[in-house]
Amino acid sequence: MDGEVHRAAASWENGTLAPVDRLRTERADSPTPGLVEGTEPGAGQKSAMFVHAQSFEDLTAETEEARKEAEGYSELGKPADSTDGIEVLMGKDTISEKQNKKEGWQDSKSKEEDVSSEAWRSHRKHVFVLSEAGKPIYTRYGTEEALSSTMGVMMALVSFVEADKNIIRSIHADGYKVVFLSKSPLVLVGVSRTSQSDKELMRELQYIYYQIVSLLTLTQLNHIFQHKQNYDLRRLLAGSEHLTDNLLHRLDRDPGLLLSAVTCLPLASSTRDVVSSSLQAAKAKSLVFSILLAGDYLVTLVRKKDQFLHHIDLHLVFNLVGSSSSFREGEGWTPICLPKFNTAGFFHAHISYLEPASDLCLILVSTDREDFFNLSECKQRFLERLSKRNAYQALKDALKSPSYSVAQVGIPELRHFLYKSKSSGLYTSPELPVVYQSEEEEERLMGLYHDLHSRLHHATRPLRSIYHCGETENLMAWVTSGFELYLCFSPLGTKALAVSAVNKLLKWIRKEEDRLFILSPLTY
Amino acid sequence: MSRKKAVKAKGSSKSPKPSPCSGRSGKGLAAAAAPSGGLVYPSRPSISNSGEFYDIAFKVMLVGDSGVGKTCLLVRFKDGAFLAGSFISTVGIDFRNKVLNIDALKVKLQIWDTAGQERFRSVTHAYYRDAHALLLLYDVTNKRSFDNIRAWLTEIHEYAQQDVVVMLLGNKADSTHDRVVKREEGEKLAKEFGVPFMETSAKSGLNVELAFTAVAKELKHRTTKEPDEPKFQLQEYVDKEMRTAGCCRS
Numbered sequence: 072m073d074g075e076v077h078r079a080a081a082s083w084e085n086g087t088l089a090p091v092d093r094l095r096t097e098r099a100d101s102p103t104p105g106l107v108e109g110t111e112p113g114a115g116q117k118s119a120m121f122v123h124a125q126s127f128e129d130l131t132a133e134t135e136e137a138r139k140e141a142e143g144y145s146e147l148g149k150p151a152d153s154t155d156g157i158e159v160l161m162g163k164d165t166i167s168e169k170q171n172k173k174e175g176w177q178d179s180k181s182k183e184e185d186v187s188s189e190a191w192r193s194h195r196k197h198v199f200v201l202s203e204a205g206k207p208i209y210t211r212y213g214t215e216e217a218l219s220s221t222m223g224v225m226m227a228l229v230s231f232v233e234a235d236k237n238i239i240r241s242i243h244a245d246g247y248k249v250v251f252l253s254k255s256p257l258v259l260v261g262v263s264r265t266s267q268s269d270k271e272l273m274r275e276l277q278y279i280y281y282q283i284v285s286l287l288t289l290t291q292l293n294h295i296f297q298h299k300q301n302y303d304l305r306r307l308l309a310g311s312e313h314l315t316d317n318l319l320h321r322l323d324r325d326p327g328l329l330l331s332a333v334t335c336l337p338l339a340s341s342t343r344d345v346v347s348s349s350l351q352a353a354k355a356k357s358l359v360f361s362i363l364l365a366g367d368y369l370v371t372l373v374r375k376k377d378q379f380l381h382h383i384d385l386h387l388v389f390n391l392v393g394s395s396s397s398f399r400e401g402e403g404w405t406p407i408c409l410p411k412f413n414t415a416g417f418f419h420a421h422i423s424y425l426e427p428a429s430d431l432c433l434i435l436v437s438t439d440r441e442d443f444f445n446l447s448e449c450k451q452r453f454l455e456r457l458s459k460r461n462a463y464q465a466l467k468d469a470l471k472s473p474s475y476s477v478a479q480v481g482i483p484e485l486r487h488f489l490y491k492s493k494s495s496g497l498y499t500s501p502e503l504p505v506v507y508q509s510e511e512e513e514e515r516l517m518g519l520y521h522d523l524h525s526r527l528h529h530a531t532r533p534l535r536s537i538y539h540c541g542e543t544e545n546l547m548a549w550v551t552s553g554f555e556l557y558l559c560f561s562p563l564g565t566k567a568l569a570v571s572a573v574n575k576l577l578k579w580i581r582k583e584e585d586r587l588f589i590l591s592p593l594t595y
Numbered sequence: 596m597s598r599k600k601a602v603k604a605k606g607s608s609k610s611p612k613p614s615p616c617s618g619r620s621g622k623g624l625a626a627a628a629a630p631s632g633g634l635v636y637p638s639r640p641s642i643s644n645s646g647e648f649y650d651i652a653f654k655v656m657l658v659g660d661s662g663v664g665k666t667c668l669l670v671r672f673k674d675g676a677f678l679a680g681s682f683i684s685t686v687g688i689d690f691r692n693k694v695l696n697i698d699a700l701k702v703k704l705q706i707w708d709t710a711g712q713e714r715f716r717s718v719t720h721a722y723y724r725d726a727h728a729l730l731l732l733y734d735v736t737n738k739r740s741f742d743n744i745r746a747w748l749t750e751i752h753e754y755a756q757q758d759v760v761v762m763l764l765g766n767k768a769d770s771t772h773d774r775v776v777k778r779e780e781g782e783k784l785a786k787e788f789g790v791p792f793m794e795t796s797a798k799s800g801l802n803v804e805l806a807f808t809a810v811a812k813e814l815k816h817r818t819t820k821e822p823d824e825p826k827f828q829l830q831e832y833v834d835k836e837m838r839t840a841g842c843c844r845s
Contacts, residue, residue, distance in 0.1 A: 287714065307714045310661055310684035397666065397685045400673075401708070405687025406718055422686075440721060443690070 111553030112580040113492030113499065113588040121333075121382050121496040186213040186221075197262040198279060198319060201226060203255065204301045208308065209279075209315055215305060225260050229253060241269045252276040256296035257283065265518070268525045275322045278383070281410045282318050285387045286311050289414035317394040321386075324517055325367065329524055330491045330555065331382050332498040333389075336368035338469045340585040345462040347371040347593045353453035354595045355446060357439035359418065361453075364392060365470055366430045369497075369589070376594040381411030382496050388420075392432050398422045402450075404443045407436070421446035425454065425463075430470060474502040480579045482572045484564040486544065489520060489557040490580055492588065499580065499587040520557050523548040527555070538566050545569065649694050649703035653814045654725055655807070658747060659732035660740040661711030664766040667797035668732065669708050672807050677798050685710040687718055695808060697815045704811055723754035728762070728810045733781075735765045735794065736773040741780070748788055760813050760829070761790045768794035768801055791830040793837060802837065809833050 184191055191213055199218070200209035205226035207215035215222075229251060232239040242249040250272040252259040259276040284292065287307060295302050322328050338346075350361045350373045360380055363370040367389060374380060387409070397403060406417035421435040421443060433453065435446045457463045477485055479501070487507065491498035507516045519541075527534050527550050536549040545560040547569050558576070560569055584590065657665040666685050667678050673693050689708040694701050707726070709719040723729075731747055733740040744763065751761060765781040768774075778794055785792030791809070795802040809832055816827035 307712075309714075310710070310712045311714075391686070395686050396683050397689055400670070401689045401691035403686055403689050404718075405710075405715075420687075440718065443688075447690070 109494045109553070111492050111494065111551070112577060112584045113490070113497055113590075114494040114553070115588075115590055115592055121380055121385070184213045186217045195264055196319075196323075198276070198315075199225065199260040199262075200279065200283065201258050201260070202296060202300075202302070202304060203258060204296075206301055206303060208257070208283075208304045209312065211316065211319055222260075225251075226258060229258055241272075248272060250276065252280065254280045256292055265521075266525075267521060268529070270528070270530050271521065271525050275319075278318060278322060278328070278386075279315060281383055282315055282387060282390070283308070284410040284414055285384075285391075285408045286314070288408040288417060289410070290416070314390060314394050318387075318390050321390060323514065325386075326489050326500055326517070326520065327367075327382075327389075327498065328386055329517075329521060330489060330498050332491045332496050333369050333382055333385055334367070334498050334500065335587060335589055336365045336370045336469060336473055337475055337586050338370065339465070340590070342462055342465040342469065343371060343589065344591070345460050346457065346466060347373060347589075347591075349453050349456040349460065349462065351593045351595060352456060353449040355435075355437070355442065355449050357437040357442045357445070358435060358449070358595065359438060360434075360436040361449075362388065362434040362436070364389065364432045364434065365473060367393065368473055370431070370466070371589060371593075373593045373595060378412075380409070384409035384411045388434060392422060392434065398432065399424055399427050402443075402447055406440065409436075419443075421450065423450060429467070430473075431466065477501040477504060480576055482575055484561045484568055485558060485572055485576065486561060487516065487559040488576065489555075490576070491555040493553055493555065495588060495590075497588050516559065519544075519546055519559070523557055538569060547573070549573065649701040651700065651815060651818060652703040652705055653727040653811065654705045654707065655728045655730065655810060656707045656709060656719075656722065656726040657730050657732065658709055658719065658751070659711060660734070660737070660743050660747075663711065663732045663734040663737065663740050664797050665711065665732055666708050668730075668764070668766060668795060668803060668806075669706055671797040671800055671803045673706075675800075677800075679798075684712065687715055688722060693807075695811050697808070697811050700815060700819070702811045702815050704807060720750075720754050723751065724756055726755060726759060727814050728760035729755060730762050730764055730806060730810065731790075732764045732766050732795075733776070734767050735776045735778075735781075736767050736770050738775045741765075741776045741784075744784060748790075758817075760810055761788075762806060762810060762829075763788075763790050763792045764802075764806055765792070765794040767796060767798070769796040769799045791833055793833055805833065805836050809836070 194212050196211070198209070198211045199207070199222060201207055201222040203226070205219075205223045207219050207222045209215065210218050228242075229239055238253065239251045241251065246264055248261075248263045248267075248269060250261040250263070250269055252261075252273055257280060259280055261272045261276050263272055292304075295304070295307075327333050346363065350363060350371060353361070354373075359375045359378055361373045362380075362385070363372075369385075372380065372385075388407070391405075391407065392398065395403075401423070403420075403422040405420055405422065407420045408414065408417050412418075417440070418436045418438060419440045419442065421433075421437065423433055425431040425433060433450055435449055437446055439445075454463075457466070477487055486504050487501060489498060489500045503513060503516070507513050523537055523539075523546060526537055527548055534548075535551075537547065539546040540562070542562060544562050545564050547556075547558045547560065549556045556573065556576075558569065558573065560572070564572075580587065657669060659665055661684060662682065666683065666689070669691065670676055670678050673691060685708055687710055691706050691708065692703055693706065694703045696702075707722060709715065709722075729751055731744065731751070733744050735741075748761075751759070755761075763781065763785045765776060765778070768778075781792055781794065793802050793806060795806055797803060809829055812832065813827055813829045820827070
């Protein structure tokens with residue numbers, strides 16, 4: 072990479088460019104607005120909707136445990152992750168292990184995809200989930216039965232290192248990264264040929280883990296495996312495989328999962344306020360969260376006072392709704408565990424589209440599993456209020472153009488960007504320009520963003536900003552305590568142009584923030 | 596497997612359910628007025644969520660193994676369409692309404708389409724007791740789904756109301772090539788447990804309307820019948836309808 076990088080100074084993260092008090096009260100629109108967390112464009116005015124996330128670092132096990140302890144979360148039977156695990160880097164040993172695996176693959180053939188084939192091996196990213204007894208639970212490609220010996224080897228590796236009171240983190244060999252995540256009673260393994268770091272891969276495995284917990288709860292998982300170590304968990308997960316498949320697809324494509332943030336449907340703030348207050352008024356005793364989605368966009372979220380939704384939980388809800396067509400016609404009622412809220416229990420979600428043909432989907436999350444009819448009535452009340460206040464039509468109109476073109480920003484050399492307001496946990500991004508609309512190009516651009524993200528959030532050498540000149544585009548990334556910004560420019564631009572573009576863009580976002588973000592989230 | 600265990604524990608020799616058509620008395624208006632499981636019987640027409648008027652409402656639940664075609668059956672009944680293509684598994688429970696005209700009365704069926712997967716069992720159990728009728732489905736091309744029917748009936752016996760109307764349906768009857776469960780086997784099992792039976796096809800539409808109408812008729816009859824009026828014979832009605840439909844079609 073012939074780019075130029077700045078090392079983040081340790082003191083910088085906490086440094087401010089202006090007195091905090093002043094900035095907190097006056098929302099600056101100076102050239103670099105909001106260098107202080109909570110004042111950046113898109114920051115919520117009253118309080119954040121989400122659990123205050125430390126964004127990316129939030130997903131790494133160490134900080135998670137610390138944060139949970141601090142917030143007084145109680146988790147049942149969860150072993151403390153050892154922080155002194157070493158990264159096991161093996162050369163020769165790995166190759167011999169690989170040969171073992173190959174033998175295993177040849178023994179077993181599958182109907183869907185031959186796991187001994189070159190095609191199977193050449194997938195960019197494999198994900199395997201197994202039980203601590205080494206029983207297959209999930210594989211992204213091929214069938215679990217065909218891979219039982221491979222998974223046995225994986226478990227053997229985990230146990231072998233564990234026997235020495237150590238934890239296996241990853242194996243790097245032959246252009247592959249094999250990443251292990253041990254989350255008792257499950258073991259997750261990722262095998263990747265991408266340039267993603269171990270940390271990024273680990274984060275994706277965490278998502279898969281949370282997906283499984285959201286279907287069963289950790290309490291149930293522990294209970295099952297305590298009673299029967301060699302239980303075949305696929306029985307309980309039957310019919311949910313596509314959820315995991317889709318989540319993996321999203322992890323490659325959806326900037327929200329990369330940024331640990333959610334994007335909002337661009338909507339006039341007056342309309343959004345009516346929608347939010349209508350939802351707020353349609354409350355019930357057992358309601359904890361009311362979420363209105365439009366496809367992959369958040370329209371509004373109303374929560375119970377003092378209860379916060381974590382962006383991971385919200386992404387799991389997005390994934391559930393996006394992966395199932397069964398809510399289109401009727402009203403769905405399903406148990407769902409929001410693992411970042413509580414891994415021990417189920418919420419009960421009333422899920423329905425406002426109209427069968429519409430993209431607007433309402434999710435009412437309740438604590439009471441008997442409350443279906445109550446929530447069904449809440450939905451009716453919400454709809455009535457929405458129509459009475461003429462917001463429904465405005466909402467439907469906004470849905471016709473759920474995104475905006477980067478041309479609106481008025482920076483000719485800017486092709487695309489991702490902007491995340493850290494304090495609100497929301498991000499905004501224009502639609503993909505024509506050059507990136509093909510499947511491969513979209514994937515490539517996301518890959519570039521992934522790389523930038525990975526370098527900014529490097530575990531030992533985090534960066535503050537990156538400017539990278541490439542053959543097909545120039546890239547820039549900048550992280551402050553208030554926001555994260557990733558930009559893609561035409562390859563003909565210069566660094567000076569890019570820097571001035573950032574200022575212009577931040578001003579534009581500030582100007583549009585009440586349309587692009589949810590600035591005043593409501594509670595019941 | 597858990598259901599198999601349940602069968603063993605209960606003993607499958609004894610019929611777990613009295614037939615909904617067999618001798619029970621005192622099923623008049625009094626029964627309708629009793630607050631049993633949220634039966635809706637308003638004195639004047641009510642409006643359902645979809646804005647349609649109705650006189651009486653009943654809760655009908657679709658149960659059976661995953662993949663036997665519960666959702667397809669419902670979609671065929673409600674929209675007259677067949678969900679071809681990829682398999683979509685229901686998440687939790689899916690609620691839909693349909694208003695039928697039964698003998699000049701508007702009967703609203705509130706239909707609960709349940710997920711067949713094991714992990715949703717506990718959710719569906721909670722809703723059994725409110726159901727007035729259960730349509731229990733198996734797939735004629737899937738022996739296992741048929742074998743599990745006994746376990747389902749045990750479960751129904753355990754969780755549902757005593758007087759719930761149960762009807763056994765062998766779905767996917769259009770798949771003549773893949774059929775592994777004979778019609779007679781279904782009939783035999785239904786007889787053993789004293790429940791009405793028919794084969795259906797969500798794909799061709801065979802008996803779909805009839806299954807729901809028959810259940811609605813039975814429920815309506817129970818609710819509105821005078822004490823001395825004869826009981827509605829569900830199986831007889833079904834047999835008769837199937838015969839007439841059969842000769843009309845050919």
